[in-house]
Amino acid sequence: MAGALPADQEAEVLLSKRVQEMVLYGELPPALYICRDGEDTDDHTGSSMVSQIPIIDLSLVSPSVTSTETSIQELEKLRSALSSWGCFQAVGHGIPSSILDEIRKVAKEFFKQPMAEKKKIAKTVTEFEGQPLDWSDRLVLEVYPQDKRNFKLWPEKPESFRDILEDYAKKIKMLTEVTSKVFAKALNLDQKCFQDELDQATLTARLNYYFKICN
Structure with missing residues (x-):
């Protein structure tokens, strides 16, 4: 009787399928999709931690804004977020909510298409690195x-x-340029010091669709 596949080979088999297929056929999540209590993963952001992530109003700290007591306080808040968290939630970023709604809507429409349509652009299986797989x-x-x-x-x-996607990507690229200047401002550096490094940086769009766990 054949034994179980090694973890990397099992992952390759699973990744060659789509989660949507497993959901449609009522398959239970395979072991490689399950993260058990106590296991170390890359995601340490529990709901309590997420609620504490700093919120920065970029409209108060953009390079074109005249310094006021409020903007100075927000800039200090940003400096603290970068040094202690390494991330923050941005508000006042200037991207209309209508564009965010459109990209969410068209992404959902794409993922809800028949499998045959989505497989037309399917990529090869990605490398498995031992972490639990995403149910998405x-x-x-x-x-x-x-x-x-x-x-x-x-x-x-x-x-x-x-x-x-083209419209959304343009807006994100512009926001990246603005935030790079804001970061420099927060660190008391020349506003253009990060720009040369970012001009040829790769900007990738990743759209995720998460499914309900099979009962």
Whole structure:
């Protein structure tokens, strides 16, 4: 009788499937998708920690804003967030909520398509590194620099997908440029000191669709 597959081979088999397929057929999550209590994972953000993540109003600290007591306080708050957390939640970022709604909507429409349609742009199995697998399907696309784009992997359906992703990517790139200047300002550096490094940086869009766990 054949023995169980090694973890890396088992992961390759699972990753070659789509979570949506397992959900449709009522399959229980395989062991490699399960993170048990006490296991160390890359995700240490419990709900209590998420609620404490610093919130920064970028409209108060953008390079074009005149310094006021409020902006100075917000800049100090940003400096503290960068040194203690390494991340923050941005508000006042200037990206209209309508664009965020559109990218969420078109992503959901893509993932709800028949499997045959989504498999037209399926990539090869990614490398397994031993961590529990994510109970989700995902679409990862390079959007900047523009010469890195592989349009063979950009979905043709929904028909609005490419235009909406293009618009969203432009807004995110602009926001990246603004935040790089804000970071420099918070660190008392020249506002352009990070810009040269970011000009050719790869900007990747990752769309995730999480499914309910099978009963």
